[in-house]
Amino acid sequence: MIGVFDSGIGGLTVVRALRKKLPKARILYVGDVARMPYGNKSAATVVEYSREITRYLVRRGCKLIVIACNTASALAADALREEFSVPILDVITPAVREARRAAKKGTIAVLATRGTVGSGAYQKDLPPGSTALACPLFVPLVEEGYVGTKEGRAIVKRTLRPLANKKISTVILGCTHYPLLRREISAMFPSAKLVDSFAVAEDAAALVKLDPGLGNGGKPGLEVVVTDRTEHFERLASKIIGSKVKLKVIDLESLSGIRH
Ligand code: DGL
Numbered sequence: 537m538i539g540v541f542d543s544g545i546g547g548l549t550v551v552r553a554l555r556k557k558l559p560k561a562r563i564l565y566v567g568d569v570a571r572m573p574y575g576n577k578s579a580a581t582v583v584e585y586s587r588e589i590t591r592y593l594v595r596r597g598c599k600l601i602v603i604a605c606n607t608a609s610a611l612a613a614d615a616l617r618e619e620f621s622v623p624i625l626d627v628i629t630p631a632v633r634e635a636r637r638a639a640k641k642g643t644i645a646v647l648a649t650r651g652t653v654g655s656g657a658y659q660k661d662l663p664p665g666s667t668a669l670a671c672p673l674f675v676p677l678v679e680e681g682y683v684g685t686k687e688g689r690a691i692v693k694r695t696l697r698p699l700a701n702k703k704i705s706t707v708i709l710g711c712t713h714y715p716l717l718r719r720e721i722s723a724m725f726p727s728a729k730l731v732d733s734f735a736v737a738e739d740a741a742a743l744v745k746l747d748p749g750l751g752n753g754g755k756p757g758l759e760v761v762v763t764d765r766t767e768h769f770e771r772l773a774s775k776i777i778g779s780k781v782k783l784k785v786i787d788l789e790s791l792s793g794i795r796h
Contacts, residue, residue: 537753538740539598541566541589543574545769546678546712547604548776550627551758553737554602558744561751563758564596565604567773570763570788573675574607575649575711582651586612588792590620595793600750602740603627606711606733607649610657623750625740627733628710632661634731635706639663642705642728647671647696647721649711658710667702671695671711678713679772683720692720704728761786 538558540551544567551565566589568574574582586608590601601616601624603609609626616624635644646658646668653670673691682688704725709715709732722730744751758781760773765783773781 537562537564537596537598538600538602538744538751539564539566539590539593539596540602540604541568541586541593541608542605542712543567543572543585543607544569544679544712545762545773545776546675546716548760548773548781549712549715550602550604550733550736552777553734554740555758557737557741558751560756561744562754562756564593564598565758565760566593566786566791567760567762567769567783569765569769573649574605575651575672575675577607577651579611579651579655582608582611583615586616587619588788590616590624591793592786592791594620594622597753598622599753600740600743601625602736604712604733604736607651610648610652610655623743625736625743627736628657628661630735630739631708631710631731631733632658634735635662635708638729638731639706642703643667644706644708645669645699645702645704645725645728646708646710647674647714648708649675652710658708667699667704668710669696669698671714674711674717675713678716683716688717689720689723692717693724696721696724699725706731709733760784763788763791 613626644666650670653668
């Protein structure tokens with residue numbers, strides 16, 4: 537079984553990519569809706585939350601973990617790899633790989649949360665001269681339904697203004713929600729290539745090919761567990777996956793193993 541987690545529902549975009557590559561796998565997804573956003577929290581807090589979720593996924597029998605959250609990938613991947621023996625994939629490594637491949641000349645720009653930008657996790661593996669910009673309004677913009685609206689476009693334009701005079705050739709969408717703003721972001725960089733994190737699905741598929749046991753465990757399919765459930769999130773989850781998704785709630789004590 538493959539365990540996937542994110543601070544919320546946005547990581548289901550990664551699940552969608554995984555299911556295309558691995559239709560026979562069983563996937564257990566945890567969305568930490570009760571404690572999101574992670575993007576504005578300290579590194580220590582994001583590491584602690586990510587540890588709790590990974591312990592839960594491993595307790596439930598997951599043999600491969602995909603961190604489908606850029607902020608948790610940036611701040612917690614190293615700590616998780618130290619603590620757990622199962623393979624742990626993050627979404628930053630494949631996005632950097634894709635961007636380096638795409639960017640022959642011109643500047644690479646990373647758009648991400650404050651936490652991800654502040655960690656330097658992207659910048660350390662990108663060519664010198666690359667730039668990173670925190671876009672803290674993009675997540676609420678997506679979650680509150682401003683995609684495709686005049687106001688949404690105005691916020692994207694205003695946020696990206698610091699990059700206006702740089703010769704950007706490649707833009708990394710370094711946050712789960714930003715692929716949903718692809719059209720608005722692309723309008724600001726008409727000749728740039730936009731890179732997302734979905735190549736992590738190829739990495740997961742390559743590991744499962746080497747060791748098919750990683751994807752097994754019960755019936756093929758998707759189980760979505762959240763730390764808080766609202767109808768709004770259930771609708772958003774179904775929209776991302778493209779079919780009805782039922783969210784199961786787990787309280788934080790059960791998640792962290794305090795209560796069994
Ligand atoms: N999932 C987060 C990320 O990809 C965005 C939402 C949040 O800040 O929690 O960085």
